[in-house]
Amino acid sequence: MSSAAGARLPGRIVLFCVFGFLYLPIAVLVLLSFNEAGLPTTWSGFSTKWYVALAGNSEILGAAWNTLVVAVAATLISTVLGTLLAIGMETRRRKSTGLEALAFAPMVIPDIVLAVALLTFFSRLNLTLGLHTIILSHVIFDLAFVCSIVRARLKHFDYSIVEASRDLGASGWTTFWRVTFPVLLPAIIAGALLAFTLSVDEFIIAFFTAGAGRSSITLPIQIYSMIRFGITPEINALATIVMGVSALALLISQWVNKEQMS
Amino acid sequence: MNQEPTAQEPILRIDGLSKSFGPVRAVDNVSLDIQRNEFFALLGPSGCGKTTLLRMLAGFETPGSGRILLDGTDIAPLSPEKRPLNLMFQSYALFPHMTIRKNLSYGLEMERLAKTEINHRVDEIMAVTDLTPFAERKPEQLSGGQKQRVALARSLIKRPKVLLLDEPLGALDKKLRERMQLELKRLQHEVGITFIIVTHDQEEALVMADRMAILKDGRLLQCGAPEEIYEHPADRFVANFIGVMNFISGVVTPNGSFEADGLSVPMPGAAAGPATLAIRPESIAVSMNGGGIAGSLVDAAYHGLDRVLHVKIAACETPLQVRVPAHTSADLGIGSPIHLGIDPDRCRLFPD
Numbered sequence: 001m002s003s004a005a006g007a008r009l010p011g012r013i014v015l016f017c018v019f020g021f022l023y024l025p026i027a028v029l030v031l032l033s034f035n036e037a038g039l040p041t042t043w044s045g046f047s048t049k050w051y052v053a054l055a056g057n058s059e060i061l062g063a064a065w066n067t068l069v070v071a072v073a074a075t076l077i078s079t080v081l082g083t084l085l086a087i088g089m090e091t092r093r094r095k096s097t098g099l100e101a102l103a104f105a106p107m108v109i110p111d112i113v114l115a116v117a118l119l120t121f122f123s124r125l126n127l128t129l130g131l132h133t134i135i136l137s138h139v140i141f142d143l144a145f146v147c148s149i150v151r152a153r154l155k156h157f158d159y160s161i162v163e164a165s166r167d168l169g170a171s172g173w174t175t176f177w178r179v180t181f182p183v184l185l186p187a188i189i190a191g192a193l194l195a196f197t198l199s200v201d202e203f204i205i206a207f208f209t210a211g212a213g214r215s216s217i218t219l220p221i222q223i224y225s226m227i228r229f230g231i232t233p234e235i236n237a238l239a240t241i242v243m244g245v246s247a248l249a250l251l252i253s254q255w256v257n258k259e260q261m262s
Numbered sequence: 263m264n265q266e267p268t269a270q271e272p273i274l275r276i277d278g279l280s281k282s283f284g285p286v287r288a289v290d291n292v293s294l295d296i297q298r299n300e301f302f303a304l305l306g307p308s309g310c311g312k313t314t315l316l317r318m319l320a321g322f323e324t325p326g327s328g329r330i331l332l333d334g335t336d337i338a339p340l341s342p343e344k345r346p347l348n349l350m351f352q353s354y355a356l357f358p359h360m361t362i363r364k365n366l367s368y369g370l371e372m373e374r375l376a377k378t379e380i381n382h383r384v385d386e387i388m389a390v391t392d393l394t395p396f397a398e399r400k401p402e403q404l405s406g407g408q409k410q411r412v413a414l415a416r417s418l419i420k421r422p423k424v425l426l427l428d429e430p431l432g433a434l435d436k437k438l439r440e441r442m443q444l445e446l447k448r449l450q451h452e453v454g455i456t457f458i459i460v461t462h463d464q465e466e467a468l469v470m471a472d473r474m475a476i477l478k479d480g481r482l483l484q485c486g487a488p489e490e491i492y493e494h495p496a497d498r499f500v501a502n503f504i505g506v507m508n509f510i511s512g513v514v515t516p517n518g519s520f521e522a523d524g525l526s527v528p529m530p531g532a533a534a535g536p537a538t539l540a541i542r543p544e545s546i547a548v549s550m551n552g553g554g555i556a557g558s559l560v561d562a563a564y565h566g567l568d569r570v571l572h573v574k575i576a577a578c579e580t581p582l583q584v585r586v587p588a589h590t591s592a593d594l595g596i597g598s599p600i601h602l603g604i605d606p607d608r609c610r611l612f613p614d
Contacts (some may be wrong), residue, residue, distance in 0.1 A: 008398070051577050106341075114273045118305065158353065158358075160351050160355035161355045161356070161357055163322055163349075163351070163360070164351055164356075164357070164416075165341070165343070165354035165357075165368070166321075166322075166342040166343050167320060167342050167343070167348055167349045167417075168343075168348070168368055168369035168372055168417075168420065169372030169373060169420070170343055170368075170371055170372050171343060174372070175581075178368075179357055182359045183357075183358060183359055195527065
């Protein structure tokens with residue numbers, strides 16, 4: 001028995017180190033955001049003053065608002081399109097690997113490549129850069145994530161309930177809203193929340209497609225520009241909030257999807 | 263002119279129905295009349311086209327050619343929701359996100375009936391199918407047998423002219439299946455709705471159906487009452503598919519006698535030439551005191567009420583199956599000589 005426990009011990013140490021490596025920096029960041037002192041070197045007591053300072057910073061509030069606008073708009077558009085794409089792909093009689101690759105690609109193409117490509121594309125079209133171009137760009141990769149989550153759900157979907165609905169006298173439209181959509185809803189919500197999370201903390205693509213001027217600065221870009229003058233506890237506080245929102249959305253997304261899978 | 267349908271007219275007339283999937287003719291020129299209030303079975307091995315035929319009746323497959331006349335009106339061009347018949351799915355296809363009550367009321371809501379009428383009919387059907395205690399449960403909280411009853415109730419509540427059932431008992435265990443066979447038959451009498459059931463289980467069809475149709479490779483081989491098909495199968499396939507049948511190859515002589523090695527059965531009027539004699543295990547008699555066809559006992563299987571003897575005779579490669587009452591054959595040992603008698607009236611002859 002003791003030898004079994006002994007054999008498990010090195011494994012536990014490795015696990016501990018890995019999670020420590022992953023989460024210690026974040027824990028330190030969160031801790032420092034509550035530090036009374038302005039310097040990261042000394043701890044002088046618990047305080048929420050940096051959060052209060054954030055609330056009075058109009059630049060940051062503006063960036064937060066922009067982020068919200070981008071995330072909500074990109075999420076709505078990509079959720080509708082991604083769901084329709086997923087249903088279309090899964091109900092096609094003829095499966096096409098080419099189409100699958102196209103739907104999947106934005107998830108694996110490096111962000112920087114996508115960012116440069118989009119910037120080139122937008123300037124070719126003579127589009128003025130701004131929040132709308134960030135939204136368009138975010139829709140592209142959000143769409144791929146929503147689509148893949150809804151498709152995973154559709155793989156286990158019992159299509160006979162669609163036929164049963166028709167058989168019982170419902171039109172195709174009624175069947176979609178009363179049967180297909182409610183059964184897919186948890187996956188759609190999970191996809192939407194994931195899209196929202198990805199959009200909130202996306203930096204590279206937003207940075208490339210935002211254009212000049214304060215009007216289209218999002219939170220990640222704001223943090224990046226603040227950091228050039230040194231890391232202040234204010235940034236820590238802001239990062240903590242962004243992380244909290246993302247983590248919350250991600251947790252809800254997983255919970256909703258698991259709830260239905262079981 | 264629209265005539266009031268009479269009791270003699272079939273409720274459903276399938277007229278030259280065909281359907282191909284690519285080069286495969288799934289249903290090949292099938293014509294059938296199904297009578298009012300009949301319990302009709304579509305029977306055949308898997309891949310015989312019975313499910314495709316049923317799905318064409320429900321509207322989920324478009325016929326390649328032919329007509330489906332329901333009370334004289336061709337329903338083939340109608341989409342599934344516009345057909346006054348309902349399908350009970352093999353997988354039950356219950357709506358997982360709705361309670362049992364919601365599942366049952368769904369079809370009536372589509373008819374835009376008044377709420378009180380819907381509630382009344384849901385309560386009624388739940389009482390008939392013993393589902394009242396489960397009204398507020400979700401399908402996942404029910405057993406297989408309960409789900410099956412919900413699926414049945416959900417299609418019956420629409421009071422269809424014809425109820426189609428796709429292997430309705432396939433997912434149940436043997437005991438429950440046997441009970442549900444009688445239950446379904448009782449229910450069908452009670453509600454007075456024409457049932458068309460698809461099954462691959464010949465025993466199930468024999469027990470439940472008033473009439474049945476045997477399909478193979480998309481073609482209709484025979485249609486009739488269970489007794490008729492059991493006693494007078496139209497061809498070798500049907501003879502073999504329904505129940506147990508012994509086959510003996512031989513020749514019909516010009517003077518009307520079936521001859522095989524050590525075996526001669528008078529078959530007056532039969533066409534001369536090579537033929538196969540078919541006889542049921544229960545139609546062969548065993549004579550203990552000699553006479554008849556000589557054979558030897560290869561095996562005996564005890565079934566409680568009766569015993570199935572496997573008897574090797576010279577005329578036939580595979581041993582004949584002979585069904586005798588259990589108490590008359592208890593003292594027969596394996597290898598003992600045995601004599602069989604064949605009643606010509608209970609034989610069927612299939613020319614090769």
